[in-house]
Every structure is written in C-alpha cells, then in structure tokens.
Amino acid sequence: MMSSNFRAWPLFLLLTVLSLPLVTMYVYLFVDTVTDTTAGSLIPDRFTLQHWRFLWEAPETGRVSIWTVTLNTFVFAICTTLVNVSASVTAGYALSRLNMPFKRFFLGGILTLHAFPTITLIISIFLILQMIGLYNTLIGVILVKTALELPFGIWIMKGFFDNVPWEIEMAGLQDGASRFTVWWKLVLPQVQPGIAALAVFVFLSAWSEFILPQVLAPSGSAQVLSTYLSNLIFDDVKPDFNMFKSVGVFYALPVIVIYLIFNRQLMNIYGGGTKG
C-alpha cells in the first residue's frame, strides 16, 4: 500500500510549517481568552476569567447587552434560514420537476443571479429600505439576506431534486395521489439530507454576515454579534485583544459546534454547492 510516491514525512513537515501561523492564531485565540500575559512576553502566565466579564457585567452606557445582541443574531439567522429554505424547496422542485412556461428563462435567471456579485447592490438596497421604512430593523436585514442567498439555495435544492428517481413520483401518481401530495409525502423525505445541508449553510452564512447588518441596521436595538464585535474593535483607542477574542470566541461558538457536527456535509455543500 505505502508506495514511495505516497511517502509522507517530507510533505507532513512542509504542511506543518505552512500551517504554523494559522495554528498559532487559533491557539492564541482560545488561550488568550482565559489568561493574562505580561507585556512583551509571548507566554501567558496567569489564569483569569475577567476577559469574559462582558457576559455578566452591565453594559457601558451607550452599549447594548451582549445577550440582546445574541438574541438578535439568533432571530436573524433562524428567520433567514426558515424563509430561505422554504422558498428554495418549493422553487427548486418547480424548476427541477414541474412544467411551466418560461422555465428555461427562470433557470437561466437563477443561475445568472447565483454568479452575480450581490454586494454591489448594497447602495440601492440601503436607499430602498430607507424609502419603505425598513431601515434599521431586523426584518429588513432578514429579507435582504434571504433574497441574496436565494439563488444559491434554489440551485442547490434543484440539484437534490434532480437526483430523486422519477419512479417514486410515478408510483405515487399511479396510486392516485395528487402532484402536491407526492411532493410533500414522497419527494421531500428523499431530499432531507439536502434540506439539512442547505439549512446549516444558510444559518452559518447569516450568522457570519457582517456588511448587511452594518449598513442596513447599524443602530443599537437591531445590532447583531458581528457588528457588535466590529464596533468594539473600531471604537477602542487602546485595543484590549483579550477581551475582543473572548467576544469573538463567544460569537464563534455556534459555528465551531456546527462545524464539529456537520463537518462532512459542510465540506460537501461548500465544495459542490458552488459548482455551476
């Protein structure tokens, strides 16, 4: 099995050296949140929990409590996921299986939008939200995020529906079920892994979103964790990196948990999802 071309140790060494900066950053990201380091030294020398005090101390005046912000972030990410997945599941099925006029046009449109760089639209979206009164609200950001992720979601779901054998549907129709019942009872269970993968993907993407909340809902009441952390970093004259990192780790916890659970599915959707 182990042939000379698969000899590992030189590669192992090379990769280790290359990964060293990243690993250093990861390790210090966690270690610095619970330790203090004497100025000028690289080795932390005492244990402390005071960098996490933002969790239990009352917020400074003008700042919002981290728990409100966390709740906002959850509401934002979960609503975006729900709306996005529901719309993608129906539209993906329609484009994959159903007859309709202008199907090619819709499909081409979705695909074009998928490649289209959405962030260039932020200026006009900002003005639209101001005009219709959704500026500075969580609802506005949720709708915008949903819309911008939708072409990707539809495309992914279409791919999953394409892989469901036609025979399942034909059998259901033979037995007298309506097209809708067939979709709901027979086809949807077949694409459950796809729905789960898309939901995880959209949740992560919304959870990490920074520019949209920053531009469209900058005020305190609609703040999410990404803007909270970046404001913290920008405001401070004398940076307290230990505290920033604690907030950062707090913010990243759901991401890391999800990553550990859905590792394989995530690699799949990030890899396959952008194909085409």
Added chain:
Amino acid sequence: MRRAHLLGLGFLSPALVIIVMLFLVPVLLTVMFSFTNMSTATGISGGAYEINSASLRKLADAGAQESFLDALGQEAFVVDDAGITAVAAAYGEQFANEIGSQMLGERFTSRRDLERAFRKLKSRPRSTRDIKKAADLFKRSVLNVRFETADGLVGAVTGNGIAMTPDQQELLTRTIYTGWSWTTDNFALMTQIPYIWRVAGNTVMYVVLTLSVSVGLGLFLAITTFYLPSLPAASFRAIWFLPRILPNVIFVLMWKWLAWDTGFISSFLANFGVAPRNWMLDTDIHAWVFIVLINGMVGASLGMILFGSAIKAIPQPMLYASEVDGASRWQQIRYIILPQLRWPIMFICAYSTLSLMTSFEYILLSTDGGPGGATEVWSLMAFHTALDNYAGNLQYGLGAAMALVLVIVGILASLVYLRIFNFNDLVAKPRIEQ
C-alpha cells in the same frame, strides 16, 4: 393555461416575489440612482425651493447676472389684491378702495416711494406711523419663503415684478432646488476623481494576486493532503477549512492581533531588538501582503475542498499503474492529477474573479483601504463614497454610478459563464406531463 403550469408557477412564486423585490428592483434602481445627484444633503425623498442667502450665493457661483441677483434679494412693494384686503381690514374700506382704484398693479422699490404715493390719496390715515404700517402690508419678498413646486416659485418671483428670461428661470429653479434631481454628471465626475486610476489598478492587482494565492495554495493543499495518510490529512484539511467558515470579523481580528504593535509579531521580534510597530499598516507593501494573505487563505479553503473532491474522483488503479510504470510523484501530479483539475480550476478562477472584484468585507475590516488609500479597491471606493465617509456627505448617486460599473461587469461575466459552463446540460425535461 394547464393545471400543471399553475402548480409550477405557484411553487415558484414565493421565491420569485422575494427575488424580484430585493434583487431585480435593486439592480434597476442602481441604474436609476446613478443618474441622480442624491446625497445626504439632498435627501432621498423630494425637496423644495427656497431663496435665501445661501442659495443666492449658489446662484452667483452658477453664473447668474448681478442685476438678477439684486432683484431677487431686494424686497419690493407691490399694490396687489392681497395687500388691499389687508388695508381694508386695518384702515377701512374707503382707503382701500381708493388705493384699489388708483394704484392697483403699481410697483415700488422702496417704502418711501409708496408712502409718498399714499400721501396723495384723500382718505389716507392721518398719522405718519399708520401710513408706514399700511405701506408695510404691501411688502413682498421671495426671500426665505419655501415653495413646494417650481411653478409656485416662478409665480411668486414674477408676481413680485421681477422679470426673468427663460434662461434665468431655468437657472433659478435648477440651482436652488434642495432635493435631488436627474443628472448625467456622475460618470464625468467619476473620471475626474484624481485617484480613480490608482483604484482601478489596485482592483486588478488585488484580484490577480489573491487569485494566484488562492489557486496556488488551494492546489498545493489539495495535492499534499491527498498524499498523506487519512488522519493527518483530515487534520490539515480541518485547519485550512476554518478560515472559510469562521465569521470574517473574527478571522480578521486574529490577523490584527498578529500584526498590531502590541501583537504577536511585534512581541516576537522585540526579542531580536526590533522596535514594535503595526505591521499591517506601516507601509503600503505590508498592507498589501496582509490583504492578499487574508483573502487568499479564505479562497484557498474553497479551492482545497473543490480540488480535493476532484482528485478523489480519479480512479486509484490509474495512480498505482503509473507508479509501476516508474512515474515520479511530480510526473503523477503533472500528467494525471492536474489534467483532472482543469475544470475545477477554471471554475474557481471564473467564480472568484467576479466575487473578488466586488467584495470588500475583508479589506474594510483589516486596512479599510489604508494606509493612505494604498489598498482602496473599486467596490470599497463605492462603499466609502455612498455609505461610509468621514466628510459626512454621503454621495448616493455617485456611489451608485461606481457600483453600476461593477453591476454591468457582473451581469456580462455571469452571462459568459453561463455559456462556458454548459447551461443546456442543466435543463432536463420533466418526464411527468400532468
């Protein structure tokens, strides 16, 4: 329309509504906004017309004649019906009627002239003070009055006895309007920005450098982890996949900590007597190195996964057979693996070129275009112009025009990609006709 069609459209409609509202409308409005002069100063709803000292100055700058400006700025005394009614209420019908019959429509440039005219009337009030007060009732001025429409303004100005040529009228209404208006100036303005070519150059450099790092590093990681036993390979993949899914604020925070003057590099180099400094922002070159590394690693994550799954699709016996034939590892990579990766590499290049050209999150968070605009790219410039600048006057119209350039490039590129990546293969005909 057949029932099956209705079902299809019904299934599609929720997505369609959302996409039209927040995707297609923004595209069209970007075009619209780029032909306006919207800014914080003009507001985004309508405006109004008002002549005041500031707008007179603006008129002078726009080249209005001195005499016209003087006429606008002066107050005049015009004998009109409104004034006569007011006089009737204050000083009795008789005086009012006399004014109406003898002086209606006359115009005086000063109060003294009007008073003198009043003194010739029989039924005038006795006291000088009353005459002065009565004269004041005819004082007409367009200064500091707000008009909702251009016609209202023009009516008031001409009603005040100020004659305007059509040119002057046009100049007046255009110059003193406080709201936004249609204009094609944005594109000319854009080319006049002194650093615009530098920004365009930065954008090209940013895309090329970042893409090379992403693809190069991605390839390297995919191929090396392929040759490793599964456990270390999985760990390395995990390490290099994290940049992709970590929220960008945190990823940039780690780099800032690395580079800050109290951060890791400074502390580490202090042992060798190097003075601490901000390694990310101290020189243009350093800023560029960090920008390219930060974005490149995120891109390499995606590349590693895509290339990795393409390599896994290569039949194992092919690799073993090549070894039996005496191929070195380098030859294996060159003649078996790389040809397999042609499509994924093309895909990454196409996809990333577009997204790199337009995305600015990591630059915004790390250098914010600094130091001194050295890392400012096109999309960041549009963002700074329209949504975030220190001067405080956000120029939505100009920013939209800058974004429109990217929108057009984006649409064209997406259409080309549709061609390249074989759209026809993706559309399958439904097999159930119902």
